[in-house]
Amino acid sequence: MKRTFRIIAAVLVIGAIAFWVAAGANRGWTKTRVPKKVVDEVTGLEGIQWQDKFVPGVDFLGAALLGAGFLAGVSFFVPAKSKQP
Amino acid sequence: MKTKLTILASIALAGAALAAPQTFDFKDLKGINNAGFKLDAPLEAINGSASDISGTVTFDPENPGVTKGKIIVATGSLMLPNPMQKQHMLSDKWLDAAKFPEITFESKEFKNVRTAGDTTTADVTGTFTLKGVSKEITAPVKLTYLKDKLGQRVPNQKGDLLVIRANFTIKRSDFNIMPGQFEDKVSDSIELTLSIAGASPK
Numbered sequence: 001m002k003r004t005f006r007i008i009a010a011v012l013v014i015g016a017i018a019f020w021v022a023a024g025a026n027r028g029w030t031k032t033r034v035p036k037k038v039v040d041e042v043t044g045l046e047g048i049q050w051q052d053k054f055v056p057g058v059d060f061l062g063a064a065l066l067g068a069g070f071l072a073g074v075s076f077f078v079p080a081k082s083k084q085p
Numbered sequence: 086m087k088t089k090l091t092i093l094a095s096i097a098l099a100g101a102a103l104a105a106p107q108t109f110d111f112k113d114l115k116g117i118n119n120a121g122f123k124l125d126a127p128l129e130a131i132n133g134s135a136s137d138i139s140g141t142v143t144f145d146p147e148n149p150g151v152t153k154g155k156i157i158v159a160t161g162s163l164m165l166p167n168p169m170q171k172q173h174m175l176s177d178k179w180l181d182a183a184k185f186p187e188i189t190f191e192s193k194e195f196k197n198v199r200t201a202g203d204t205t206t207a208d209v210t211g212t213f214t215l216k217g218v219s220k221e222i223t224a225p226v227k228l229t230y231l232k233d234k235l236g237q238r239v240p241n242q243k244g245d246l247l248v249i250r251a252n253f254t255i256k257r258s259d260f261n262i263m264p265g266q267f268e269d270k271v272s273d274s275i276e277l278t279l280s281i282a283g284a285s286p287k
Contacts, residue, residue: 028129029167029170031167032166033168034166035166038117040115040117040238042231042238043234043238043248043282044229044248045118045248045250045282047115047116047280048119048136058128
């Protein structure tokens with residue numbers, strides 16, 4: 001049980017970092033919408049259209065690390081499996 | 086003599102009609118109009134925009150200095166990339182979008198008007214209203230008159246377009262938006278950018 005908690009914590013950390021890097025390593029806040037610039041040929045105006053897209057930020061990374069830390073911490077209070085006599 | 090007078094009167098009337106100010110409607114035609122805003126913050130600048138823009142402007146191509154109008158931005162259309170920041174921004178503590186659903190600018194006077202071709206630059210003074218607080222501000226503005234270009238945006242529709250671009254800075258504390266609070270997290274200054282096009286059908 002102790003080991004299971006630690007493995008889950010490690011997977012959470014590695015998975016979160018891998019996802020964050022794969023999504024562009026955004027050093028800002030997590031975004032659920034991103035602006036896309038659209039140029040109108042007639043007026044020359046640059047409009048903004050918002051697109052739904054999840055971009056994890058440092059808060060996402062922090063939450064994952066906090067969760068992993070919590071799981072790792074809990075593992076220290078879980079009794080080790082007693083050996084059969 | 087009577088015929089000459091009639092012709093002169095007709096020419097005068099036609100001239101007056103041609104020089105008459107036109108009213109441009111800024112209800113968005115193609116989802117291009119936008120009002121952007123930017124505030125500095127420690128981790129990253131808060132960049133957003135509003136899309137629900139309306140209003141009318143009366144513009145005389147022969148005399149751009151007498152331009153008058155009112156532009157309205159729906160507070161609820163302000164968008165930010167982060168959903169929590171957006172929720173905070175529209176809440177009663179910040180913009181209170183439920184109580185103050187509109188942000189408006191009504192022009193009063195144009196100064197330093199310079200026209201070159203179809204483009205006019207000027208300093209516009211008017212009343213800016215945000216969160217129920219009205220302040221007189223002056224901002225540089227650029228107007229571009231696009232004669233007979235409406236048809237290129239809206240098929241089978243004849244008319245003209247007026248493009249307005251403006252950049253100016255306000256202080257949130259002037260508009261009772263958390264005055265003196267959280268200035269280490271969100272700057273007091275707000276940079277505003279307006280890029281809009283209005284139509285005057287014929």
